Amino acid sequence: MAKLIDGKSVAADVVNKVKAMTADLVAKNGPQPGIAVVIVGEDPASQVYVASKSRTAKECGFLSVQHALPAETSEAALLKLIDDLNRDAAIHGILVQLPLPGHIDSGKVIQAIAPEKDVDGFHFINVGKVGTGELETAFVPCTPAGSMLLIERARGKDLSGLNAVVLGRSNIVGKPMANLLLAANCTVTVAHSRTKDLPALARTADILVAAVGRPQMVKGDWIKPGATVIDVGINRIPAPEKGEGKTRLVGDVDFAEAEKLAGAITPVPGGVGPMTIAMLMANTLVSAYLAAGLKRPSF
Numbered sequence: 001m002a003k004l005i006d007g008k009s010v011a012a013d014v015v016n017k018v019k020a021m022t023a024d025l026v027a028k029n030g031p032q033p034g035i036a037v038v039i040v041g042e043d044p045a046s047q048v049y050v051a052s053k054s055r056t057a058k059e060c061g062f063l064s065v066q067h068a069l070p071a072e073t074s075e076a077a078l079l080k081l082i083d084d085l086n087r088d089a090a091i092h093g094i095l096v097q098l099p100l101p102g103h104i105d106s107g108k109v110i111q112a113i114a115p116e117k118d119v120d121g122f123h124f125i126n127v128g129k130v131g132t133g134e135l136e137t138a139f140v141p142c143t144p145a146g147s148m149l150l151i152e153r154a155r156g157k158d159l160s161g162l163n164a165v166v167l168g169r170s171n172i173v174g175k176p177m178a179n180l181l182l183a184a185n186c187t188v189t190v191a192h193s194r195t196k197d198l199p200a201l202a203r204t205a206d207i208l209v210a211a212v213g214r215p216q217m218v219k220g221d222w223i224k225p226g227a228t229v230i231d232v233g234i235n236r237i238p239a240p241e242k243g244e245g246k247t248r249l250v251g252d253v254d255f256a257e258a259e260k261l262a263g264a265i266t267p268v269p270g271g272v273g274p275m276t277i278a279m280l281m282a283n284t285l286v287s288a289y290l291a292a293g294l295k296r297p298s299f
Helices: 007-027 044-059 075-087 106-112 124-131 142-155 174-183 198-202 272-291
Strands: 034-040 063-069 093-096 163-167 187-191 207-210 228-231 235-238 247-250
Touching: 007 044, 007 142, 007 272, 034 044, 034 075, 034 272, 044 063, 044 272, 063 075, 075 093, 075 106, 093 272, 124 174, 142 174, 142 207, 142 228, 142 272, 163 174, 163 198, 174 187, 174 207, 187 198
Parallel strands: 034 063, 034 093, 163 187, 163 207, 207 228
Antiparallel strands: 235 247
């Protein structure tokens, strides 16, 4: 049976370190880290995410500012708000909750955030830095950054010579994940919907990262014995055993099958999910340290 990689525990470690470093920074008359979360419209899932991010930021001792804008907010008004936040020295991280209403160009909005405050890691400058291995000066997207920490907890920091397969080529998870694994000296293959014989390719992986958004697509016989399996997927499927109309959360990996062969595996929920918000806090703290001219902290 596989060792369970406990994302809740690792995320708690990261958040506790952020709390301690924030208190130390403020005690030494440094800046209080500040994060601004912008949400446009009333999307229920977005409301839940924003509330969770704001709550964790306050727990960390951050200045937490929330801008809740009506769905009919114009693109120009949103860009003006981002420009104001870029100029605000009290704000070190700017987070625009996606999706945005259809009349707003999400790409234009994301690229308007100052790269040094882009704690989501989506600005082209940060994307380029991650892609060229300049990790010391980049903000890495939170989900891949958190996944990488979980891999390091399972296998150590030096991954030299290991085969890694990333299932999914999204800009938010798949591509940056591949770049992080390359930087750690893995031999990396990125697979996607057009890849031939996906199961055979997956079976070559010492480290398998699943980020495709298809519930339980990765079967047990896709897993190389002893592999580290990181399941980024969060999918709701019907759960009639819980009652009519009930659902449950599952990943992109068939957990019950995969854990029989894997050496270590993340559960869903409780694996990668908690890491995403923890790394958002870590990125915001890093931004505050850099703004104060201090050495970048590591996690």
